[in-house]
Amino acid sequence: MPRPISATLHLSAFDNNLNVIRNCAPQSKVWSVVKANAYGHGLSRIWESLSATDGFALLDLNEAILLREKGWKGPILLLEGFFQPQDLTLLDHYRLTTTIHSDWQLEAIQRARLSAPLNVYLKLNSGMNRLGFPVRQAETVWQWAKSIANIDQITLMTHFANADNPTGVAQQFNDVSDASANIPAPRSFANSAATLWHSQTHGDWVRPGIILYGASPSGRTADIADTGLQPTMSLCSEIIAVQDLSKGHGVGYGSRYQASDAQRIGVVACGYADGYPRHAPTGTPAWVEGVLTRTLGTISMDMMMVDLTPCPQAVTGSKVELWGRNLPIDDVAAAAGTVGYELMCALATRVPVKIEN
Numbered sequence: 481m482p483r484p485i486s487a488t489l490h491l492s493a494f495d496n497n498l499n500v501i502r503n504c505a506p507q508s509k510v511w512s513v514v515k516a517n518a519y520g521h522g523l524s525r526i527w528e529s530l531s532a533t534d535g536f537a538l539l540d541l542n543e544a545i546l547l548r549e550k551g552w553k554g555p556i557l558l559l560e561g562f563f564q565p566q567d568l569t570l571l572d573h574y575r576l577t578t579t580i581h582s583d584w585q586l587e588a589i590q591r592a593r594l595s596a597p598l599n600v601y602l603k604l605n606s607g608m609n610r611l612g613f614p615v616r617q618a619e620t621v622w623q624w625a626k627s628i629a630n631i632d633q634i635t636l637m638t639h640f641a642n643a644d645n646p647t648g649v650a651q652q653f654n655d656v657s658d659a660s661a662n663i664p665a666p667r668s669f670a671n672s673a674a675t676l677w678h679s680q681t682h683g684d685w686v687r688p689g690i691i692l693y694g695a696s697p698s699g700r701t702a703d704i705a706d707t708g709l710q711p712t713m714s715l716c717s718e719i720i721a722v723q724d725l726s727k728g729h730g731v732g733y734g735s736r737y738q739a740s741d742a743q744r745i746g747v748v749a750c751g752y753a754d755g756y757p758r759h760a761p762t763g764t765p766a767w768v769e770g771v772l773t774r775t776l777g778t779i780s781m782d783m784m785m786v787d788l789t790p791c792p793q794a795v796t797g798s799k800v801e802l803w804g805r806n807l808p809i810d811d812v813a814a815a816a817g818t819v820g821y822e823l824m825c826a827l828a829t830r831v832p833v834k835i836e837n
């Protein structure tokens with residue numbers, strides 16, 4: 481028998497979440513963002529559940545090629561563009577749409593020998609200060625791109641730094657809108673947070689990632705409670721042993737939790753080598769046989785301990801959900817000082833994955 485841990489993918493939730501996105505942005509086409517191996521879910525496992533999308537956006541050329549080889553014929557967008565001029569041979573062969581964020585990429589396309597022109601996304605830096613041309617260069621860069629025979633359709637793109645928090649998108653949105661007012665090209669500005677909360681930014685293509693997987697862009701479960709989004713992943717395991725502690729007994733490495741009274745605890749087959757965050761402190765929520773309880777002490781490589789005080793019926797073999805349908809991943813992430821994105825991306829390859837419709 482394998483260890484009792486597994487991740488279940490709820491494929492019908494993808495369809496549901498894509499519909500939520502379409503209702504939010506009815507005028508826009510949707511790039512389903514599936515970078516990082518579909519946020520840890522496994523691109524080859526889930527892409528067909530999203531085949532009603534208008535396109536897939538990702539970073540890794542190998543993931544783009546995988547999608548083509550699996551049979552996806554629609555648009556694929558490389559969100560960081562290509563990394564060296566030689567990559568253009570593959571972009572050409574697999575007909576990939578590429579982001580362009582730097583001069584050298586335009587020069588490389590200009591010089592390349594392609595079988596047909598490529599569609600490009602011109603990335604404008606409107607304040608994130610990560611990738612992109614300064615917005616004040618928008619017209620110059622657009623003119624340059626337009627003059628290149630190897631370039632077919634041009635879309636303008638930017639990325640928001642604060643669409644999920646009170647700072648908002650106004651400054652960035654105004655700057656990019658002003659700078660591109662005279663450019664007759666489609667727009668793609670909105671990540672998940674802007675798709676949900678800043679409809680003025682939707683433009684021609686939205687680029688949602690995290691909400692496809694049913695988690696919150698802000699990291700707060702309450703912020704997506706009314707959206708109808710459903711989680712796409714549940715990480716489940718079992719209690720493999722029970723310990724009865726006396727007052728003063730410590731738990732786990734460093735004895736960082738100490739029982740203040742007699743206490744029953746469960747040992748769960750899940751640890752940081754499965755992708756559970758080691759920095760999750762005592763008190764991080766866990767679900768045991770229908771009851772919400774909490775972790776106790778340091779997370780080990782392969783195990784963790786949970787408080788069985790609220791669930792006296794729990795025994796060896798009892799079902800535990802670390803996150804998923806019964807326990808939002810954002811609640812676990814918030815307790816551990818991170819975001820749902822990081823938890824799903826970190827799911828370890830040793831965890832068996834079950835597929836459910």
Ligand SMILES: *Cc1c(COP(=O)(O)O)cnc(C)c1O
Pocket residue numbers: 513515559639670671672673687688689690691697
């Ligand atoms: C990751 C990414 C997205 C999706 O972000 P979410 O917050 O997951 O919606 C959109 N656009 C770009 C450029 C990205 O890198």
